[in-house]
Amino acid sequence: MPQYVLRDLVSTTGDLAALPTTVVRLLDLLKDQTCAADKVSVVLDQDAAMTANVLKLANSAFYGARGTVSTTRQALVLLGNRAVLTLAFAAGMVPVMRRNLVGYGIERDRFWTHSLNAAMAAGAVMARLEGPERSCEAFSAGLVHDIGMLALDSHLSANGMQLVPAFPLFNVCERERQALGFDHTEAGGLLAANWGFPSTLAVAITHHHRPWDAPAEQSLVAAVMVGDIVAQMAADGLQPEAWPEVLEFLAPRGLVGDDLRSLAESVIHEPEEMLARATRASGTPCPSLTPASIS
Numbered sequence: 638m639p640q641y642v643l644r645d646l647v648s649t650t651g652d653l654a655a656l657p658t659t660v661v662r663l664l665d666l667l668k669d670q671t672c673a674a675d676k677v678s679v680v681l682d683q684d685a686a687m688t689a690n691v692l693k694l695a696n697s698a699f700y701g702a703r704g705t706v707s708t709t710r711q712a713l714v715l716l717g718n719r720a721v722l723t724l725a726f727a728a729g730m731v732p733v734m735r736r737n738l739v740g741y742g743i744e745r746d747r748f749w750t751h752s753l754n755a756a757m758a759a760g761a762v763m764a765r766l767e768g769p770e771r772s773c774e775a776f777s778a779g780l781v782h783d784i785g786m787l788a789l790d791s792h793l794s795a796n797g798m799q800l801v802p803a804f805p806l807f808n809v810c811e812r813e814r815q816a817l818g819f820d821h822t823e824a825g826g827l828l829a830a831n832w833g834f835p836s837t838l839a840v841a842i843t844h845h846h847r848p849w850d851a852p853a854e855q856s857l858v859a860a861v862m863v864g865d866i867v868a869q870m871a872a873d874g875l876q877p878e879a880w881p882e883v884l885e886f887l888a889p890r891g892l893v894g895d896d897l898r899s900l901a902e903s904v905i906h907e908p909e910e911m912l913a914r915a916t917r918a919s920g921t922p923c924p925s926l927t928p929a930s931i932s
Contacts, residue, residue, distance in 0.1 A: 643818075643819050643823060643824060643827065644827060646788065646789075646792050646824070647788045647824055647827040647828050647831060648831060650787070650788045650791045650792075650828075653733070653787055653788060653791065653828070656729075656733065656832050657729060657732070657733070659680060659681075659683065659684040659687060659729055660726065660729035660730065660733070661832075661833065662680045663680060663722065663725055663726045663729060664726075664832070664833055664834060664835070665833075666680065666722055667722065667723075667726060667774075667777060667835055667838075668835045672718055672719070672722060673718070674710065674713040674714075674718050677709070677713060677718055677721055677722050677725075678709045678710050678713060680725075681709045681721075681725060682709055684729075686728075687725050687728050687729060688709055690724075690725075690728045691709060691712050691721055691724060691725055691728075692706055692707070692708075692709070692712060709721070719773045719916075720773065720916045722773070723773040723776055723777055723916045724916060726777055726780075727753075727756070727776075727777075727780055730780060730781065731749070733787075734748065734749060734752060734780075734781075734784070734787065735748070735749040736748070736787070738786055738787070738790040739790060739793070739794040739799070740789065740790040740792070740793025740794045740798055740799055740800060741786060741790060741793070741799070741800055741802070741809065742799060742800075742802050743786075743802075743806065747806075747872075748783070748786075750868075750872070751783070751806075751807060751868045751869070751872065752779075752780050752781070752782070752783060752868075753780065754864075754867065754868035754871055754872070754904045754908075755779040755780070755782060755783075755861070755864035755865045755867070755868040756776045756777070756778075756779035756780035756864060756915065757776065757779070757864070757904060757908070757911040757912050757914075757915045758779065758863060758864040758867035758868065758900045758901075758904060758911070758915075759775040759776060759778060759779030759782075759860045759861045759863065759864030759865075759915070760772040760773065760775045760776035760779065760860075760864075760914065760915025760916060761900060761903075761911060761914045761915050762775065762859075762860040762863045762864065762892070762900070763775030763776075763856065763857065763860040764914065764915075765891075765892075766856045766859065766860060766890060767856050767857075771857070772914070772915055772916065773915075773916055774835075774837065774838075774857065775841075775857055775860040775861065775864075775915070776915045776916055777838060778837070778838045778841040778842070778857060778860075778861045779841075779860070779861050779864040779865070781825075781829070781834070781838065781842060782825070782841065782842055782845045782861050782864070782865055783807060783821060783825065783865075784825045784828050784829065784842065785820070785821030785822055785823065785824035785825025785826070785827075785828060785842065786807075786809075786821045786824075786825075787828070788821075788824045788825070788827075788828050789813060789817065789821050789824050792817070793816075798816065800812045800813065800816060804873070805869040805873060805875060805879070806869070806872075806873070807865065807868075807869060808846070808869070809821070810822065810846055822842065822843050822844065822845065822846055823843065825842040825843065826839050826840075826842050826843035829842050829843075837854050837857055840852070840853060840854045840857070840858060841854065841857050841858045841861045842861075844858045845858060845861045845862050845865055846862065846865075848861075848862050848886065849886055856890075859886070859887065859890065862883065863883075863887070863892065863897065863900070866880055866883065866897060867897055867900045867901050867904060868904070870897065870898070870901040871901045871904040871905050876894070876898070877894035877897040877898065878894060
């Protein structure tokens with residue numbers, strides 16, 4: 638299918654054509670690496686549901702606040718600007734991403750869990766590859782790495798098409814290209830551009846199955862690729878040896894199969910610690926969060 642048809646498909650995806658206003662404003666802040674607390678506070682204070690979610694996190698026992706945080710400004714002091722911004726973005730994406738993918742035969746909870754687990758693993762890996770300063774960025778990229786499937790699913794379901802489930806379930810690029818002429822990484826890159834995502838996130842979305850082809854940001858793309866694989870390992874009991882080309886790419890970066898296995902175990906058994914590790918913008922110890930709060 639020609640590229641201009643893909644562009645038309647991505648730009649006419651119903652409720653995916655536009656993001657919620659609050660998420661759009663959060664995206665503008667995500668592009669600012671020195672984002673000030675007052676800017677985050679202004680956006681959150683205009684969205685009661687998102688503010689409630691952030692305050693719930695801030696008042697959890699993991700932070701020791703125990704109900705004493707009543708404003709977003711207090712939450713920003715306790716959690717940090719980037720952590721609050723990242724968690725708010727994740728909360729804002731829930732209604733966009735937590736949906737059934739009829740054309741893929743994937744239920745909404747499976748898709749959301751895969752996305753969130755990939756985000757946590759990507760953030761943890763990025764902290765190791767380049768330092769914790771970019772872990773929040775990798776978390777956000779990992780969360781939205783498969784948004785192209787949302788766009789393609791609208792087309793698949795509208796035309797009564799369903800891709801035979803692949804194994805691993807989320808590695809369906811070849812089947813997409815056979816059926817449509819392109820895959821969800823290409824569609825995701827275009828959708829990210831339409832939504833105004835930071836360019837680094839768009840690169841990660843476009844190349845997360847083949848980071849060695851990425852023109853830039855290879856560490857970020859590699860972290861998202863690892864997040865995607867770890868999420869599949871955690872859900873389906875797969876082993877990293879199923880991706881030999883990936884292991885070869887990761888070896889010079891100091892990551893081996895046992896590292897991926899350890900991440901998968903942490904996603905399964907220590908999700909609170911994983912979420913905390915993935916959303917910190919500094920190397921200081923931090924309390925844990927619960928992924929159940931982002932729902």
